[in-house]
Amino acid sequence: MQKLALHYNNLLKGSFELKKLNFLFVFQVNCPGCFLYGIPLVNKLYKEFQKDISFLGLSTAFENFDLNTAANTKLLVNNNTIIGHTKKALKNQGFDEYPYTIDFPIAMDKIMNNSEDLEKAILHICSINPNYTSFSYREQLLFKAHVKAYFEKLEIISMTFTLNQLKGTPSFILFDDNYEILYHKFGHIDSNELIAQLKSFVKTLS
Structure with a gap:
């Protein structure tokens, strides 16, 4: 079973305490679907399951790096400010700012910024490759070099x-x-299916 590599700096809203069950919602501030669908869904889950499951929303960036930033995430958390494609999508619905509360804790994904982070990242990617340990020493070196180049x-x-x-x-x-x-x-999922899954895990681990 794969382990989650969770990295963030200071929380921007609320607090996160590791429990037997934990729910991570990963979003970008320049992602209309995250706001039109994702946040309302997680608010609903948080309201129903917060006693049994610890929740964390993680703002990240894999594109549009000028928009998907910690500064814009702080504006969202503090003032319900929306930007980019998210703002355009909600403006079409008559909103100039995000019209809903965000009920769960929020943090910003950690940005890799030094050689130590890079080395840890390379080792992690190697560790989750199911064939890595069966590689020869030379093959392992080539794979690590490929990951580093990526x-x-x-x-x-x-x-x-x-x-x-x-x-x-x-x-x-x-x-x-x-x-x-x-x-x-990833993406749009049926809320009833997700709720049923969470109830099943809560029952199993209670």
Whole structure:
């Protein structure tokens, strides 16, 4: 079972305490679907499951790096300010700012900024490759060099998003107190299906 590599600096809203069950919502501020669909869904889940599940919303950036920033995330958290494509989408619905509360804690994905972070990232990607340990020493060196070259081509590396090889936003991840990923979905998912999954895990681990 794959472990979640969760990296963030200071929380921008609320507090996060690791529990037996934890729910991670990964979003970008320049992601209309995250706001029209993702946040209302997570608010609903938070209201129903917060006693049994610890929640964290993680603002990240894998594109539009000038918009998907910590500064714009702070504006969202403090003033309900929206930007970019998100602002355009909500303006079409008659809103100049985000019209809903964000009920769950929010943090910003950690940006890789030194050689120590890079080395940890390379080792992590190697560790989640199921064939890595069966490679010869030379093959392992070549694979590590390939991963390093991939990282060095990226303009900005958001560590949680990149190390977990997420497909995009919104992403929804349920994990336990050992950071083992129990459930992972990307994009639009049926809320009833997700609620049923969470109830099942809560019942199993209670």
